[in-house]
Amino acid sequence: MRNVVIGFLGTKLDMGKKRRWKPTPSLTGHDHFHVDRLELLYDSRFLRLAKQIQREIEEISPETEVLLQQLDLKDPWDFQEVYGKLFDFARSYGFDEDRERYHVHLTTGTHVAQICWFLLTESRHIPARLIQTGPPGPDDDTPKFDIIDLDLSRYNALQQRFDQLSREYSDQLKGGIETRNAQYNDIIDRIELIASNSDEPILLLGETGTGKTELAERIHSLKLDRRRLKGRLVHVNCATLNGPDAMATLFGQRRSYLGTAGTERSGLLREADGGVLFLDDVDELSPNMQSVLLHAIETGRFYPLGSDHEISSRFHLIAGANRDLRSLAAAGQFRPDLLARLNTWSFTLPPLRSRTEDIEANLLHELDRCERNLGVHVGFNSDARxxxxxxxxxxxxxxxxxxxxxxxxxxxxxxxAPRGRITRAMVTSEIDMLQSDWSSGQSNDDYKLVADVMGDGASDVDPFDLVQLAEVIRVCRTSSSLSAAGRTLFAVSRSKRKTQNDADRLRKYLSKFGLEWGAF
Structure with missing residues (x-):
């Protein structure tokens, strides 16, 4: 294949004032690299020098074709102008990769031109490799010549360093726990990329206790390490922002608001300036608070109570919620515009029961944490473990x-644990306590849920039916229609039936308790 080199005329270096070395003519003097065609970009003010270099190359390498390409630049240090004209040059150039191999000479031209060359070749607007040349060293007779290939996969050591750094960031987000759950690991890998490259809001969804707060703290630490922010993490429990002091807590308060000394408050939004604002349980915000908060998130500006002037606060927003925000928005309990602003990046953390392969690793993590807190090494007997x-x-x-x-x-x-050993009897007692506690809590939750729909009629529902009805209500409240709820509830049996009228089956079940779809 023919070798084609594209490069700028060196308005200073090609005059030979540095060690009498001229980078453009020297391209054609290397035995191991033959230049079949040189596309020399020049400004019309330096036409004389361009023709001189053309003649010199014809003497050094008569078989090299030198084509002078006029490219006038008002300011060769203006990035927008240089990139725009090189981009237009690349668009109009007829690259023929089947017959020719292209190279870009980086040594000549301004630093801005070198950056533009790199960007255009890395994006494949110019399908070329880069050539870097230099004058011969004190003990060398041959000028320096290096070809730079942008395919990083060829630089194994460099790629391994990138991979290792990425693994370290992922481990940081996992809290050092060797998780094996594919769904969770995929979430962490995506969050690592997003936290490292974006400052758009991140929404963390999931049941209570799935680790949303810990993950928000680790995202903040990662962004500090990547120098994407300098401020601290401000954790706001939105469930507490419903009292008379809620606005002052979030947006701050001037002394003039109450006229009493000592009533000034900076506000949590201002404290988060330059850092991360974590809105935990954002689904608990009142409608009024949602409206005011949306403006602050979108503009980065807000009015403290008692102030006539807006103040600014720029922060990376992370929000956490236990409930399905889309269902709440559909029910009119959450502002759709606020949800759209929070939902740029959304992740649902899987519950512990869906991550059984990670339980053993988390057990070791909790034992280490207890050892640090108690100052005593604690372990399980093998049968107890x-x-x-x-x-x-x-x-x-x-x-x-x-x-x-x-x-x-x-x-x-x-x-x-006596003497730092957890016995089988202790484990049996702990399991009994957990099951009793969960059973009691589940029973109470089920009754409250049914009573919320049926009122006093819930007391007439048998305990046997109470559990099933409560689950049906949960599914109905998170489904868009009666048919969608039926498909979820009858997912197994419907595959064995010739006719699949899920909505009718569910309607008949609800009618046993005097309920209709509108009750949800």
Whole structure:
């Protein structure tokens, strides 16, 4: 294939004032690299020098064709002008990669031109490799000549360093826990990329105890390490922002608002300036607070109470929610425009019961944490460990509080362990306590849920029916229609039926309790 080189005329270097070395003519003097055609870009003010270099190359390498390409630049240090004209040059150039191999000479031209060359070749607007040349060293007779290939996969050591750094950031987001769950690991990998390259809001969804707060803290640490921010993490529990002081807590308050000394407040939004604002339980915000907060998020400006002047605060927003925000928005309980602003990047953290392959790694993590807090090394007897892991991984173990339940369970066992050993009897007692606690809590939650729909009629529902009806209500409240709820509830049996009228089946079930779809 023919070698084609594209490069600028060196208005200073090609005059030979530096060691009498001229980078453009020297391209054609290398035995190992033959230049078949040289496309020399020049400004019309330097036409004389361009023709001189053309003649010199004809003497050095008569078989090299030199084509002078006029490219006038008003300011060769203006990035927009240089990139725009080189881009137009690349668009109009008839690249023929089947017959020719293209190279770009980086040594000549301004630093701005070198950056533009790199960007155009890296994006493949110019399908070329880069050539870097230099004058011969004190002990060399031959000028320096290097070809730079932008295919990083060829630089294994460099690629391995990038991969290692990426793994370190992912481990940081996982808290050093060797997780194996594919869904969770995929979420962490995506968050690592987003936190490193974007400052758009991140929405973390999931049941209570799935680790949203810990992940928000780790995202903040990662962004600090990547120098994407300098401020601190401000954690706001939105469930507490419903009292008379809610606005002052979030947006601040001037002394003039109450006229009393000591009533000034800076506000959590201002404290988050330059850092991360984590809105935990954002689904608990009142409609009025949602409206005011939306403006502050979109503009970075807000009015403290008692102030006539806006103040600014720029922060990276992370929001957490336990409930489905889309269902809340559909029900009129959450502003759709606020949801759209928060939902740029959305991740649903899987519950503990869906991450059974990670339970053992988290067990080791909790034991290490207890050892640091208690100052005593604590471990399981082998039979006790097997019993606890079997219980923790059992599909019947729902872990309603997820990692909060799990962490609390391990802390209790470690605190009560005699001589630092957790026995089988202790594990049996802990399992009994957890199951009793969950059963009681589930029963109360189910009754409250049914009573919320049926009122006093809930007391007439048998305990046997109460559990099933409560689950049906949960599914109905998170479904868009009666048919969608039926498909979810009858997902297994519907595949075995010749006719699949899920909506009718669900309607008949609800009618047993005097309920209709409108009740939800």
């Amino acid at each position: 097997s019993q606890y892991l079997a219980f923790a991984k059992d599909p019947a173990t729902h872990w309603p509080g997820n990692f909060r339940d799990f962490s609390g369970s391990i802390r209790r066992l470690c605190t009560l």
